[in-house]
Amino acid sequence: MNTQTELNKSLFSTRNDVNTERTALNDSLKNTVSGKILDAETNEPLAGVIVTLRKGNNSTTTDKNGLFTLNIPENSLTDLMAFGISFVGYIYQEYEFKRQDLPIHKDQIFLHGDITLLGEVVIIKQKRKW
Structure with missing residues (x-):
């Protein structure tokens, strides 16, 4: 085999590898939910928000800019799905x-603060007996 033939085979092989990787990347991006989560009152991004696929074990958290990407595996795909967003x-x-x-x-998902009033809290301290 001459050097030109080997070079052509090498280039063809590399192109196929790149195309295979690109196809795999496109397939993985095809089954995603992504977006940005913001505080509804301040419009500030929320870091650490948990985003979970309702059926399945897939979840992710937002980064410091409020951005997330939730990947949905093929075996979790159904006709109707849902994802939940929770944050303390x-x-x-x-x-x-x-x-x-x-x-x-989703360009912007706004979370609203949960205003839950608690009843009276009583703290009791017991004196130690030595």
């Missing part, structure tokens, strides 16, 4: 979507 001190939200709508990107 905020009202839980859930969004339903259809499989054919994937990928989904």
